[in-house]
Amino acid sequence: MIATYTRRELMVVAAAREIRDGEVVFVGMRLPLLGFGLAKATHAPNAVGLFENGVIRDRPAEAFIYTMGDPPNIAGAVACLGLNDVMSLLQQGRVDVGFIGGAEIDPLGNLNTTRTSASGSLVRLPGSGGGGDIASLAGRTVLIMEHEPRRFREHVDYITSPGHFPGRRRGGPATLITTLGVFDLSGGGVRAVTLHPGVTPEQVRQATGFPLAIDETISATAPPSTDELAYIRKADPEGFWTGDTMKAG
Amino acid sequence: MHDGDAIALGLALESGIPFAAVHEIIRQQRRDLTLIGPISDMAFDQLIAAGTVAKVVAAWVGNVAGGSGYGFRRAYEQGVPRRIVMEDHSNFTVGLALKAAAMGLPYLPTFTGIGGDIVRGHPRIRPVDDPFGGPSLLAVAAVKPDVAIIHVQRADVQGNAHLWGNLGLTVEAVYAARRTIVSCEEIVPEEVIRSDPNRTVIPGFLTTTVVEEPGGALPSSVQGYWRRDFEPFLRYHQVSRTLDGFQAWLREWVLDLPDRQAYLRQMGPAAAEKLRVHDRRLAAAANFAP
Numbered sequence: 185m186i187a188t189y190t191r192r193e194l195m196v197v198a199a200a201r202e203i204r205d206g207e208v209v210f211v212g213m214r215l216p217l218l219g220f221g222l223a224k225a226t227h228a229p230n231a232v233g234l235f236e237n238g239v240i241r242d243r244p245a246e247a248f249i250y251t252m253g254d255p256p257n258i259a260g261a262v263a264c265l266g267l268n269d270v271m272s273l274l275q276q277g278r279v280d281v282g283f284i285g286g287a288e289i290d291p292l293g294n295l296n297t298t299r300t301s302a303s304g305s306l307v308r309l310p311g312s313g314g315g316g317d318i319a320s321l322a323g324r325t326v327l328i329m330e331h332e333p334r335r336f337r338e339h340v341d342y343i344t345s346p347g348h349f350p351g352r353r354r355g356g357p358a359t360l361i362t363t364l365g366v367f368d369l370s371g372g373g374v375r376a377v378t379l380h381p382g383v384t385p386e387q388v389r390q391a392t393g394f395p396l397a398i399d400e401t402i403s404a405t406a407p408p409s410t411d412e413l414a415y416i417r418k419a420d421p422e423g424f425w426t427g428d429t430m431k432a433g
Numbered sequence: 434m435h436d437g438d439a440i441a442l443g444l445a446l447e448s449g450i451p452f453a454a455v456h457e458i459i460r461q462q463r464r465d466l467t468l469i470g471p472i473s474d475m476a477f478d479q480l481i482a483a484g485t486v487a488k489v490v491a492a493w494v495g496n497v498a499g500g501s502g503y504g505f506r507r508a509y510e511q512g513v514p515r516r517i518v519m520e521d522h523s524n525f526t527v528g529l530a531l532k533a534a535a536m537g538l539p540y541l542p543t544f545t546g547i548g549g550d551i552v553r554g555h556p557r558i559r560p561v562d563d564p565f566g567g568p569s570l571l572a573v574a575a576v577k578p579d580v581a582i583i584h585v586q587r588a589d590v591q592g593n594a595h596l597w598g599n600l601g602l603t604v605e606a607v608y609a610a611r612r613t614i615v616s617c618e619e620i621v622p623e624e625v626i627r628s629d630p631n632r633t634v635i636p637g638f639l640t641t642t643v644v645e646e647p648g649g650a651l652p653s654s655v656q657g658y659w660r661r662d663f664e665p666f667l668r669y670h671q672v673s674r675t676l677d678g679f680q681a682w683l684r685e686w687v688l689d690l691p692d693r694q695a696y697l698r699q700m701g702p703a704a705a706e707k708l709r710v711h712d713r714r715l716a717a718a719a720n721f722a723p
Contacts, residue, residue: 213497236524237446237599250498250663253447258598258656259714266600267446267471268532271525275544298521298550308509310495310502312551313472316523320545346548353544353568
């Protein structure tokens with residue numbers, strides 16, 4: 185059977201697969217909102233999700249959500265607390281894995297979401313949000329990025345969310361999920377684990393502004409299963425988060 | 434509200450943003466405000482683009498579903514319509530700064546941010562030793578807003594306020610602020626508030642002013658009252674790319690309207706009705722009998 189899915193649907197699936205059953209997850213904005221729900225609905229039914237607005241859930245949101253504060257993410261929650269409550273759990277070490285997005289990344293997994301002059305003129309980005317906190321305090325972090333050369337830089341202009349550095353208390357970047365593949369960051373460099381179907385090592389090298397390790401016999405990211413796709417399309421029926429076209433056979 | 438005030442708002446994060454108050458601040462042409470909050474969705478962007486703001490103390494300024502805040506970018510990158518000072522934070526350091534003020538403390542210590550650039554040379558965050566011999570930390574100095582503005586489901590005339598759903602930094606900001614404006618969907622008899630005191634997040638003696646303003650948080654959501662109206666976020670994101678586009682938006686949705694009731698009329702009754710929550714999913718009653 186030929187499965188058709190989008191690149192973002194594959195990224196959501198890859199994000200969900202980073203969540204192990206029973207883990208406490210600090211869920212970020214955008215794709216992780218779907219990834220958490222997908223993990224809960226499939227292989228990690230006992231995962232618990234913390235949201236920085238203070239919500240704690242052990243079930244996926246009841247309907248499509250644009251943000252973690254949307255009513256379907258509140259109804260049926262286990263608890264609705266404050267930001268400092270969930271951040272305190274994070275600081276204490278009670279969170280196994282957290283998700284962060286970034287505009288720019290370097291080989292140590294430092295993320296910049298604050299400001300950049302990479303294009304020649306100053307561009308102000310929105311800022312940290314909870315990203316800097318998750319990067320500092322989670323047991324491990326999963327990073328989600330668009331894979332473009334201007335975003336993959338030897339040095340980022342500003343470290344909003346710290347990656348690996350000497351003296352780190354705990355955690356640090358474990359996995360990077362991009363529009364091209366899944367990468368291991370745990371060793372303090374970037375090593376390709378799988379490339380998305382149809383993506384070549386050369387394509388990844390050209391899209392990455394620093395050297396990275398890719399085995400020429402690297403395998404492809406496992407495509408979404410029928411069940412995974414069914415969940416995503418129920419949770420994001422109009423493809424708001426997961427639309428774009430990537431057809432694969 | 435005075436020119437130069439430090440105002441905390443957008444404290445529940447994406448829901449309950451007091452947009453009616455935000456738009457009234459713009460209509461009153463307040464100047465030199467400091468904005469304090471974790472993320473603000475597009476409320477901070479609108480206040481900045483309208484020229485009311487001198488300084489922002491926040492973790493994130495943009496449009497949650499859209500990304501960049503173009504008004505914020507124009508002010509930061511080009512000084513249009515005026516220069517702003519940005520004090521960058523993470524969500525937790527905003528929370529700790531408000532919590533310290535709420536507790537009457539000069540600062541609170543934390544491990545967040547170590548190894549990153551936010552805390553480097555920060556005016557309000559400095560390294561501090563643990564007096565008990567543990568690893569060193571960062572001290573986040575208190576932030577005391579002049580005014581906190583919140584939008585809740587219901588309050589009584591004394592300003593005792595019930596809020597349910599995500600709280601974000603609502604409680605910390607109100608406890609820290611010198612004055613608090615409570616905007617609410619409904620003014621209810623005080624017996625309603627006293628029937629469920631655990632749901633009172635703001636005791637009335639901290640409230641300076643209470644305003645009944647149904648729909649006052651639209652297009653953001655209010656649990657049990659309003660769903661999120663996505664379209665205005667997307668439209669604002671598109672039109673605010675240019676200064677002309679922003680100014681046209683500002684005239685249509687803020688300056689040419691006298692108040693929130695006019696905003697709701699301009700949305701159209703059918704559109705407003707579609708967003709109103711009619712379903713009932715009531716919490717089980719809690720027995721407070723002595």
